[in-house]
Amino acid sequence: MKLSTAVLLFLGILALVAGLPHTYDEKGSKVFRVVNTAQVENGLEKLQHLQVNENFDFWTRPNLKAATDIFVPPHRIEEFETYMKDNGFTYTVMIPDVGKLILQEKALNKQGPDMDWDNYQRYETILNFVDQSALSHSEIASVEEIGRTIENRPMIVIKIGTPVANKTKPAIFMDGGIHAREWISPALTTYFINQLVNNFTSYDDMLSQVDIYILPVANPDGYEYTHSNASGARMWRKNRRPDVSCPGVDLNRNFGYVWGGPGTSPNKCSEIYKGTQAFSEPESTAIRNFIQRKSIEGVNWRAYFAIHSYAQMWLVPWGWTYDFPQDYEDLVRFGNAGVAALTPVHGTRYDVGSVTELLSPGAGGSDDWAKGSGFFKYSQTVEVRDTGEYGFILPPSQIKDCALETWEAIRAIAKFLDEE
Known part of the structure; x- marks a missing residue:
């Protein structure tokens, strides 16, 4: 089946958007904290996979001795939580709204x-x-x-x-x-x-x-x-x-x-x-x-x-x-x-x-x-x-x-x- 020019253009835009930098000020962006990496089988390697291969933005490096903080935009939260649950990770929300925090900083910074x-x-x-x-x-x-x-x-x-x-x-x-x-x-x-x-x-x-x-x-x-x-x-x-x-x-x-x-x-x-x-x-x-x-x-x-x-x-x-x-x-x-x-x-x-x-x-x-x-x-x-x-x-x-x-x-x- 031959795709129309409009469809090809749309697919190209999707590919481009997928590669764009994270939109940190988007409402609903969160920082999750993974707290039990050492208790997960191959936990460190699994987090490194998210960072290197899936392009999640790690605010702290994956590690075994302390918690790991990961920024997640709204459109990837479901993907992130599914990966966490499927692999036995325990996590909390460290920063519930990154965009709100950025706006607060901007208002205070003169x-x-x-x-x-x-x-x-x-x-x-x-x-x-x-x-x-x-x-x-x-x-x-x-x-x-x-x-x-x-x-x-x-x-x-x-x-x-x-x-x-x-x-x-x-x-x-x-x-x-x-x-x-x-x-x-x-x-x-x-x-x-x-x-x-x-x-x-x-x-x-x-x-x-x-x-x-x-x-x-x-x-x-x-x-x-x-x-x-x-x-x-x-x-x-x-x-x-x-x-x-x-x-x-x-x-x-x-x-x-x-x-x-x-x-x-x-x-x-x-x-x-x-x-x-x-x-x-x-x-x-x-x-x-x-x-x-x-x-x-x-x-x-x-x-x-x-x-x-x-x-x-x-x-x-x-x-x-x-x-x-x-x-x-x-x-x-x-x-x-x-x-x-x-x-x-x-x-x-x-x-x-x-x-x-x-x-x-x-x-x-x-x-x-x-x-x-x-x-x-x-x-x-x-x-x-x-x-x-x-x-x-x-x-x-x-x-x-x-x-x-x-x-x-x-x-x-x-x-x-x-x-x-």
Whole structure:
């Protein structure tokens, strides 16, 4: 039977719609929490199937030791619940209406031309703040453009440290906002910059001990897109690599250490799409090239921090295998030093361990590359607040509390490196 042009067009539209990004602000979108993965036969593999093969958006990685949060749009709720029941999973509704939460956040978030930490700011405001901070304190800070994004936005790194004669200080590198929807991450990196530069007299001892390089937003295109009015944009994760059906690459699956390993997807419509090859994206390439070049110039790289949300976990390599690095105990001791300083501030508790020990594999991350490349001994992914009540939509009212406690962890880590 020959299909009419209209039918073919309709089928084509259906295929296209099936591949489009999730509509997060659609009424009835939910976040479900799966609570018994360890009690289900092959439970981890079954959840990974949903993520890699069925393109469900996992807000936390599939894992055995903690609950797993999964976003489900209204038209897939029946499919999701059937899969859960057929396979013996127990689940609850963590966020009953994602769209409502997004609208509440939008109403509370008052953006302006000046930087503050009562609101989540736009990228232009962040750029201006970083540039001005360095100009005002050129004796300890400098800014460098390390590359351009897909949409030609500048990627900037600020170096902060007090020059010390005849001493090569240990250096810390920090990437923020590599996943676009994790707004709390750029809020934290800019808070750290403000503390170090504009309150530098309080931290002169710290700046004499270490040099700190901060990339406040590693995914500027994605971050700006999440602030747009496009449907579903607030929860966008990837960069903005153009594609007619499913744009974007997960930059934290695009780094060239065991690229394409477990916890990645070749499907362009997946939230964990790895890209066409390692370092296929200008954003990940810019980070790699900058770190390599600075190493050749004599920078003593020691610690790498990838700032993410959410889960309240201090994660160390590896993310591609269940095996531990040979110096795993050193990495955990390093993480514990940060958490020990963080928790007393507001009582916020973190788990410390490897990515696969606490969660599940996710190859191609910046943290694994930082460690596996040999540039850094200590490589960490810090998953900050919260544990799922708000998820990625952490209210602006929590920015300062989260920033202050995480800042205390960074201070402790700087001391750890100096004493080492």
